[in-house]
Amino acid sequence: MTEDNKSIKEQTGYHITDVTESAKLPTPFGIFNIIAFKDEQNKEHAAVYMGDITTDAPVLARIHSECLTGDTMFSLKCDCGFQLEAAMKQIAKEKRGVLLYVRQEGRGIGLFNKIKAYHLQDNGMDTVDANLHLGFPADARHYEICAEMFNYLKVKSIKLMTNNPLKVAEMKKYNINVVERVAIEVGRNKYNENYLDTKEERMGHWLTHGNH
Ligand SMILES: Nc1nc2c(ncn2[C@@H]2O[C@H](COP(=O)(O)OP(=O)(O)OP(=O)(O)O)[C@@H](O)[C@H]2O)c(=O)[nH]1
Numbered sequence: 092m093t094e095d096n097k098s099i100k101e102q103t104g105y106h107i108t109d110v111t112e113s114a115k116l117p118t119p120f121g122i123f124n125i126i127a128f129k130d131e132q133n134k135e136h137a138a139v140y141m142g143d144i145t146t147d148a149p150v151l152a153r154i155h156s157e158c159l160t161g162d163t164m165f166s167l168k169c170d171c172g173f174q175l176e177a178a179m180k181q182i183a184k185e186k187r188g189v190l191l192y193v194r195q196e197g198r199g200i201g202l203f204n205k206i207k208a209y210h211l212q213d214n215g216m217d218t219v220d221a222n223l224h225l226g227f228p229a230d231a232r233h234y235e236i237c238a239e240m241f242n243y244l245k246v247k248s249i250k251l252m253t254n255n256p257l258k259v260a261e262m263k264k265y266n267i268n269v270v271e272r273v274a275i276e277v278g279r280n281k282y283n284e285n286y287l288d289t290k291e292e293r294m295g296h297w298l299t300h301g302n303h
């Protein structure tokens with residue numbers, strides 16, 4: 092692993108250093124509140140939430156890792172944009188819930204390296220091998236900061252929208268009470284089906300192929 096890659100790996104373990112007041116965030120799905128967080132690497136994260144999330148009833152929650160291509164450029168190469176929209180809609184439907192938008196682009200390796208990985212994928216590698224080929228772990232994300240955000244927001248227990256078993260395990264590790272795992276399987280298409288199959292086969296994601 093190069094020095095550059097080592098420092099990226101280290102940078103992904105961070106803690107909250109600053110928090111804003113909350114502000115209103117109107118969206119097509121409803122009016123959310125938004126709070127921004129800063130961490131010790133000066134990365135800026137956000138929580139968007141609706142309703143009173145401090146009460147005892149489990150809160151519908153999503154931990155969304157930044158994906159510039161999927162979240163803002165309508166990429167069909169992954170399922171991120173679809174999941175972001177589905178999660179916000181579901182929270183709006185329940186009128187209560189929280190989405191953490193965490194700046195862990197490219198599963199923690201950053202946009203630059205994700206695009207390098209995409210280039211390798213264009214030439215036949217899968218998402219895991221491309222990361223390994225570049226000297227990174229398959230997934231370089233850390234989740235302690237997510238637990239810090241939930242704690243800051245006084246969220247007591249969550250119904251976590253994810254297909255990723257690691258997210259459930261990590262939240263439990265940081266003493267966030269995950270009372271339920273809610274599947275969020277949306278946006279499968281011909282450009283991301285291999286990617287999703289690899290997540291299922293090599294990263295252990297719970298995918299049923301049920302929602303095309
Ligand atoms: N390194 C790398 N990152 C990717 C690739 N495709 C998507 N990502 C990033 O992966 C993150 C999303 O992770 P996913 O594996 O789709 O989903 P997850 O967050 O682990 O699990 P879910 O909660 O089920 O969505 C975002 O940060 C994306 O930028 C890829 O091919 N290589």
Ligand SMILES: [Zn+2]
Pocket residue numbers: 158160161162169170171172
């Ligand atoms: Zn994506």
